[in-house]
Amino acid sequence: MAQISRLPGAYDHHWNWQLRGSCRNTGTSLFFHPAGERGPAHDEREEAAKAVCGGCPVRVECRRYALAAREPYGVWGGLTEDERHRLLAGGLVERRTAA
Template structure:
């Protein structure tokens, strides 16, 4: 079951940034890998998606959204799901010896 508790709500101001996104004019399949995609094809697709994000004026808002809702799939704000997971990991604290 999908957890929607982190979604920002139905107010326009939470979503209006999407209207200015560079990806609006690009096939969404570029940002989400198909089942079974591996290796160079996977890497090439992700790099192409990231190129779209590089010049996007709402990249920061997109990434913030993906991190807040813990978006599990795709390239958002120029980062893949594994790259976002690194940012979301709790900081390790060193133990006093």
């Protein structure tokens, strides 16, 4: 579960970036894997999701949100859940935020 206590609040200006996302008209099944998905199907779906993120005008905002909220599932800002977990576990996010 995302840690909502880390989120900025309910003001619209904190969330308007979502309206400009390249994923806005793409089905969520591309970004969130079905139960039991493994192997090439999993890898291909993640790569397709990351390709959508690659040209997204709000990729940075999306990535920041996912890291701050500790989003446990899906591709956000071009990062998979495993990639986000590695960044957070390595303390890279906290070091960059403090700098």
